[in-house]
Amino acid sequence: MSLVKHKVVQLAVPDKPQPERSCSEPASSLKNADAAGRRQAAREIAQFPDAAVTLVSHLKCERNAAVREVILTTLVRLNDRSAVSGLADCLRSEDAALRNEVIGTFKRLGDEVVPVLRSLLADPDPDVRIFVVNILDSELHPEVESWLIDVIERDTHVNVCATAVDLLCEVGTEAAIDPLVRLKARFQFEPYIQFAADLALKRIREV
Protein backbone atom coordinates (compact mmCIF):
# COMPACT_ATOMS: atom_id res chain seq x y z
CA MET A 1 0.00 0.00 0.00
CA SER A 2 1.45 3.27 -0.91
CA LEU A 3 1.77 5.90 1.69
CA VAL A 4 -0.41 8.88 1.25
CA LYS A 5 1.43 12.02 2.04
CA HIS A 6 -0.76 14.72 3.36
CA LYS A 7 0.08 18.15 2.34
CA VAL A 8 1.19 20.20 5.27
CA VAL A 9 -1.02 23.16 5.56
CA GLN A 10 0.71 26.32 6.65
CA LEU A 11 -1.64 28.25 8.86
CA ALA A 12 -1.45 31.94 8.58
CA VAL A 13 -0.55 33.41 11.96
CA PRO A 14 -2.06 36.81 12.48
CA ASP A 15 0.40 39.54 13.31
CA LYS A 16 -0.18 39.82 17.00
CA PRO A 17 2.24 41.76 19.17
CA GLN A 18 4.26 39.33 21.27
CA PRO A 19 4.94 40.28 24.85
CA GLU A 20 8.56 41.38 25.18
CA ARG A 21 10.68 38.70 26.78
CA SER A 22 12.10 39.85 30.04
CA CYS A 23 13.86 38.08 32.85
CA SER A 24 12.23 40.25 35.49
CA GLU A 25 10.03 37.43 36.77
CA PRO A 26 12.73 34.79 37.33
CA ALA A 27 15.05 37.57 38.51
CA SER A 28 12.50 38.41 41.15
CA SER A 29 12.30 34.73 42.14
CA LEU A 30 16.08 34.70 42.52
CA LYS A 31 15.72 37.30 45.24
CA ASN A 32 12.55 36.19 46.94
CA ALA A 33 11.94 32.47 46.57
CA ASP A 34 13.17 29.68 48.82
CA ALA A 35 16.34 27.80 47.80
CA ALA A 36 14.47 25.38 45.51
CA GLY A 37 12.70 28.32 43.86
CA ARG A 38 15.96 30.18 43.41
CA ARG A 39 17.56 27.14 41.78
CA GLN A 40 14.60 26.88 39.41
CA ALA A 41 14.80 30.61 38.64
CA ALA A 42 18.53 30.33 37.94
CA ARG A 43 17.83 27.63 35.35
CA GLU A 44 14.90 29.49 33.76
CA ILE A 45 16.73 32.76 33.48
CA ALA A 46 19.24 31.28 31.01
CA GLN A 47 16.85 31.77 28.09
CA PHE A 48 16.78 35.55 28.45
CA PRO A 49 19.26 37.83 26.73
CA ASP A 50 20.47 39.57 29.87
CA ALA A 51 20.78 36.33 31.83
CA ALA A 52 24.52 36.49 32.61
CA VAL A 53 24.41 39.96 34.11
CA THR A 54 21.44 39.04 36.32
CA LEU A 55 22.97 35.75 37.41
CA VAL A 56 26.38 37.20 38.24
CA SER A 57 24.76 40.02 40.17
CA HIS A 58 22.82 37.53 42.27
CA LEU A 59 25.77 35.17 42.63
CA LYS A 60 27.65 37.76 44.66
CA CYS A 61 24.99 37.80 47.38
CA GLU A 62 23.69 34.21 47.24
CA ARG A 63 24.66 32.27 50.38
CA ASN A 64 23.18 28.86 49.53
CA ALA A 65 25.86 26.58 48.02
CA ALA A 66 23.38 24.54 45.97
CA VAL A 67 21.87 27.67 44.40
CA ARG A 68 25.35 29.01 43.65
CA GLU A 69 26.21 25.73 41.96
CA VAL A 70 23.18 26.03 39.67
CA ILE A 71 24.04 29.65 38.86
CA LEU A 72 27.62 28.72 38.04
CA THR A 73 26.53 25.78 35.89
CA THR A 74 24.11 28.04 34.04
CA LEU A 75 26.88 30.57 33.44
CA VAL A 76 29.09 27.78 32.09
CA ARG A 77 26.31 26.84 29.67
CA LEU A 78 25.89 30.47 28.60
CA ASN A 79 29.67 30.83 28.18
CA ASP A 80 29.35 34.27 26.60
CA ARG A 81 31.37 37.40 27.10
CA SER A 82 29.06 38.74 29.83
CA ALA A 83 29.25 35.48 31.76
CA VAL A 84 33.04 35.36 31.56
CA SER A 85 33.59 38.99 32.51
CA GLY A 86 31.04 38.69 35.33
CA LEU A 87 32.82 35.66 36.69
CA ALA A 88 36.15 37.47 36.42
CA ASP A 89 34.69 40.23 38.57
CA CYS A 90 33.82 37.64 41.24
CA LEU A 91 37.55 36.93 41.66
CA ARG A 92 37.64 40.25 43.52
CA SER A 93 35.04 39.06 46.04
CA GLU A 94 35.93 38.89 49.74
CA ASP A 95 34.05 35.59 49.87
CA ALA A 96 36.75 32.90 49.64
CA ALA A 97 34.24 30.16 48.93
CA LEU A 98 32.83 32.12 45.99
CA ARG A 99 36.32 32.82 44.65
CA ASN A 100 37.17 29.13 44.79
CA GLU A 101 33.92 28.17 43.11
CA VAL A 102 34.62 30.72 40.38
CA ILE A 103 38.15 29.38 39.91
CA GLY A 104 36.63 25.91 39.48
CA THR A 105 34.09 27.29 37.04
CA PHE A 106 36.74 29.02 34.93
CA LYS A 107 38.47 25.67 34.57
CA ARG A 108 35.27 24.26 33.06
CA LEU A 109 34.93 27.04 30.50
CA GLY A 110 36.47 26.80 27.06
CA ASP A 111 38.36 29.15 24.77
CA GLU A 112 36.11 32.07 25.65
CA VAL A 113 38.06 32.59 28.88
CA VAL A 114 41.51 32.69 27.34
CA PRO A 115 41.64 36.38 26.32
CA VAL A 116 40.01 37.38 29.61
CA LEU A 117 42.53 35.43 31.67
CA ARG A 118 45.37 36.79 29.58
CA SER A 119 44.29 40.35 30.31
CA LEU A 120 43.68 39.59 34.00
CA LEU A 121 47.32 38.56 34.34
CA ALA A 122 47.99 42.28 34.09
CA ASP A 123 45.31 43.24 36.62
CA PRO A 124 46.48 45.85 39.15
CA ASP A 125 45.27 43.65 42.04
CA PRO A 126 47.93 40.99 42.84
CA ASP A 127 45.32 38.73 44.43
CA VAL A 128 43.42 38.62 41.13
CA ARG A 129 46.65 37.77 39.30
CA ILE A 130 47.27 34.95 41.81
CA PHE A 131 43.79 33.54 41.26
CA VAL A 132 44.30 33.67 37.50
CA VAL A 133 47.54 31.72 37.76
CA ASN A 134 45.61 29.19 39.85
CA ILE A 135 43.12 28.81 36.99
CA LEU A 136 45.81 28.15 34.42
CA ASP A 137 46.88 24.66 33.58
CA SER A 138 48.53 23.09 30.59
CA GLU A 139 45.24 21.79 29.21
CA LEU A 140 43.68 25.24 29.07
CA HIS A 141 45.89 26.64 26.37
CA PRO A 142 49.11 25.52 24.67
CA GLU A 143 50.81 28.80 25.60
CA VAL A 144 50.27 28.52 29.35
CA GLU A 145 53.96 27.91 29.98
CA SER A 146 54.95 31.05 28.07
CA TRP A 147 52.40 33.07 30.07
CA LEU A 148 53.89 31.72 33.31
CA ILE A 149 57.38 32.57 32.10
CA ASP A 150 56.15 36.06 31.32
CA VAL A 151 54.78 36.31 34.87
CA ILE A 152 58.04 35.30 36.55
CA GLU A 153 60.01 37.63 34.27
CA ARG A 154 57.84 40.71 34.75
CA ASP A 155 55.53 40.54 37.78
CA THR A 156 56.87 42.46 40.75
CA HIS A 157 54.69 40.76 43.39
CA VAL A 158 56.43 37.90 45.14
CA ASN A 159 53.27 35.83 45.68
CA VAL A 160 52.20 36.09 42.04
CA CYS A 161 55.65 34.84 41.00
CA ALA A 162 55.55 32.15 43.72
CA THR A 163 52.22 30.86 42.44
CA ALA A 164 53.53 30.81 38.87
CA VAL A 165 56.62 28.88 39.98
CA ASP A 166 54.40 26.33 41.75
CA LEU A 167 52.71 25.63 38.41
CA LEU A 168 55.99 25.66 36.50
CA CYS A 169 57.05 22.79 38.77
CA GLU A 170 54.38 20.79 36.96
CA VAL A 171 54.33 22.18 33.42
CA GLY A 172 57.75 23.80 33.02
CA THR A 173 60.10 22.78 30.22
CA GLU A 174 63.66 23.80 29.32
CA ALA A 175 62.23 27.13 28.17
CA ALA A 176 61.63 28.03 31.81
CA ILE A 177 65.18 27.34 33.03
CA ASP A 178 66.77 30.75 32.33
CA PRO A 179 63.72 32.72 33.53
CA LEU A 180 63.73 30.67 36.77
CA VAL A 181 67.40 31.44 37.30
CA ARG A 182 66.72 35.15 36.72
CA LEU A 183 63.76 34.98 39.13
CA LYS A 184 66.03 33.57 41.83
CA ALA A 185 68.39 36.50 41.32
CA ARG A 186 65.52 39.01 41.37
CA PHE A 187 64.14 37.61 44.66
CA GLN A 188 67.43 36.52 46.17
CA PHE A 189 66.29 37.31 49.72
CA GLU A 190 62.98 35.41 49.50
CA PRO A 191 63.58 31.88 50.83
CA TYR A 192 60.35 30.51 49.42
CA ILE A 193 61.17 31.67 45.88
CA GLN A 194 64.63 30.10 46.20
CA PHE A 195 63.09 26.83 47.38
CA ALA A 196 60.31 26.70 44.76
CA ALA A 197 62.52 27.78 41.85
CA ASP A 198 65.18 25.20 42.80
CA LEU A 199 62.48 22.53 42.93
CA ALA A 200 61.13 23.56 39.51
CA LEU A 201 64.64 23.59 38.01
CA LYS A 202 65.36 20.14 39.47
CA ARG A 203 62.16 18.68 38.03
CA ILE A 204 62.67 20.25 34.61
CA ARG A 205 66.24 18.94 34.41
CA GLU A 206 65.12 15.46 35.48
CA VAL A 207 62.56 15.17 32.67
Add this chain to the structure above:
Amino acid sequence: MRRILIVDDAATVRMYHRGILESAGYLVEEAWNGIEALEKALEAPFDLYIVDINMPKLDGYGFLRELRQQQIAQQPAVMVSTEAAAGDERMAYQSGANSYLVKPVVQSQLLSHVRLLLGEANQ
Protein backbone atom coordinates in the same frame (compact mmCIF):
# COMPACT_ATOMS: atom_id res chain seq x y z
CA MET B 1 56.53 14.48 69.36
CA ARG B 2 54.01 17.23 68.42
CA ARG B 3 51.96 16.52 65.29
CA ILE B 4 51.20 19.30 62.82
CA LEU B 5 48.89 19.14 59.80
CA ILE B 6 49.70 21.36 56.81
CA VAL B 7 46.63 22.09 54.71
CA ASP B 8 47.44 23.67 51.33
CA ASP B 9 46.57 22.87 47.72
CA ALA B 10 50.05 23.87 46.50
CA ALA B 11 52.43 20.92 46.78
CA THR B 12 55.48 23.19 46.76
CA VAL B 13 54.16 25.18 49.71
CA ARG B 14 53.46 21.99 51.66
CA MET B 15 56.99 20.76 50.99
CA TYR B 16 58.48 24.09 52.05
CA HIS B 17 56.54 24.25 55.31
CA ARG B 18 57.18 20.56 55.98
CA GLY B 19 60.94 21.13 55.65
CA ILE B 20 60.88 23.97 58.16
CA LEU B 21 58.75 22.13 60.69
CA GLU B 22 60.49 18.77 60.44
CA SER B 23 63.88 20.40 60.89
CA ALA B 24 62.50 21.86 64.13
CA GLY B 25 61.50 18.41 65.35
CA TYR B 26 57.78 18.28 64.57
CA LEU B 27 55.94 15.35 63.05
CA VAL B 28 54.21 16.65 59.93
CA GLU B 29 51.32 15.39 57.82
CA GLU B 30 49.77 17.02 54.77
CA ALA B 31 46.32 17.55 53.28
CA TRP B 32 45.63 19.26 49.95
CA ASN B 33 42.18 20.64 50.74
CA GLY B 34 39.79 21.21 53.64
CA ILE B 35 37.87 17.99 53.13
CA GLU B 36 40.95 15.80 53.32
CA ALA B 37 42.19 17.80 56.31
CA LEU B 38 38.90 17.40 58.13
CA GLU B 39 38.96 13.64 57.60
CA LYS B 40 42.49 13.41 59.01
CA ALA B 41 41.73 15.70 61.93
CA LEU B 42 38.61 13.82 62.94
CA GLU B 43 40.45 10.51 62.74
CA ALA B 44 43.25 11.69 65.04
CA PRO B 45 43.38 15.37 66.07
CA PHE B 46 46.67 17.18 65.52
CA ASP B 47 48.43 19.46 67.99
CA LEU B 48 48.34 22.34 65.48
CA TYR B 49 47.04 23.15 62.02
CA ILE B 50 48.65 25.34 59.36
CA VAL B 51 45.92 26.23 56.91
CA ASP B 52 45.84 28.00 53.55
CA ILE B 53 42.71 30.04 52.73
CA ASN B 54 42.12 29.37 49.05
CA MET B 55 41.73 25.68 48.33
CA PRO B 56 39.36 23.65 46.18
CA LYS B 57 36.41 21.69 47.61
CA LEU B 58 36.59 23.25 51.09
CA ASP B 59 38.56 26.43 51.73
CA GLY B 60 40.50 27.26 54.87
CA TYR B 61 37.68 29.24 56.49
CA GLY B 62 35.24 26.38 55.95
CA PHE B 63 37.72 23.84 57.28
CA LEU B 64 38.32 25.79 60.48
CA ARG B 65 34.62 26.43 61.04
CA GLU B 66 33.92 22.70 60.70
CA LEU B 67 36.88 21.86 62.89
CA ARG B 68 35.77 24.23 65.63
CA GLN B 69 32.30 22.69 65.66
CA GLN B 70 33.85 19.37 66.66
CA GLN B 71 34.33 19.21 70.42
CA ILE B 72 37.43 17.06 70.04
CA ALA B 73 39.28 19.48 67.81
CA GLN B 74 40.03 22.79 69.52
CA GLN B 75 43.75 22.73 68.82
CA PRO B 76 45.38 25.96 67.58
CA ALA B 77 45.49 26.90 63.93
CA VAL B 78 47.70 29.27 61.94
CA MET B 79 46.03 30.60 58.81
CA VAL B 80 48.42 31.32 55.96
CA SER B 81 47.41 33.26 52.89
CA THR B 82 48.73 35.14 49.91
CA GLU B 83 46.31 37.92 50.73
CA ALA B 84 47.07 40.82 52.99
CA ALA B 85 43.60 42.37 52.92
CA ALA B 86 42.21 43.32 56.31
CA GLY B 87 38.98 41.47 55.52
CA ASP B 88 40.81 38.18 55.08
CA GLU B 89 42.58 38.47 58.41
CA ARG B 90 39.32 39.33 60.17
CA MET B 91 37.58 36.37 58.54
CA ALA B 92 40.46 34.09 59.51
CA TYR B 93 40.01 34.92 63.19
CA GLN B 94 36.23 34.70 62.91
CA SER B 95 36.60 31.22 61.44
CA GLY B 96 38.65 30.08 64.41
CA ALA B 97 42.26 30.81 63.49
CA ASN B 98 44.63 31.65 66.35
CA SER B 99 47.13 33.51 64.22
CA TYR B 100 47.49 34.76 60.67
CA LEU B 101 50.53 34.85 58.39
CA VAL B 102 50.92 36.32 54.92
CA LYS B 103 52.94 34.32 52.38
CA PRO B 104 55.75 33.98 51.65
CA VAL B 105 56.39 32.78 55.16
CA VAL B 106 59.95 32.83 56.45
CA GLN B 107 61.27 30.09 58.71
CA SER B 108 61.73 32.16 61.87
CA GLN B 109 58.27 33.69 61.53
CA LEU B 110 56.53 30.35 61.08
CA LEU B 111 58.39 28.68 63.93
CA SER B 112 57.78 31.54 66.34
CA HIS B 113 54.03 31.37 65.70
CA VAL B 114 54.00 27.58 66.03
CA ARG B 115 56.02 27.59 69.25
CA LEU B 116 53.91 30.33 70.77
CA LEU B 117 50.67 28.50 70.01
CA LEU B 118 52.04 25.21 71.30
CA GLY B 119 53.19 26.84 74.53
CA GLU B 120 56.85 26.28 73.69
CA ALA B 121 57.84 29.91 73.31
CA ASN B 122 60.29 29.84 76.22
CA GLN B 123 61.84 26.49 75.41
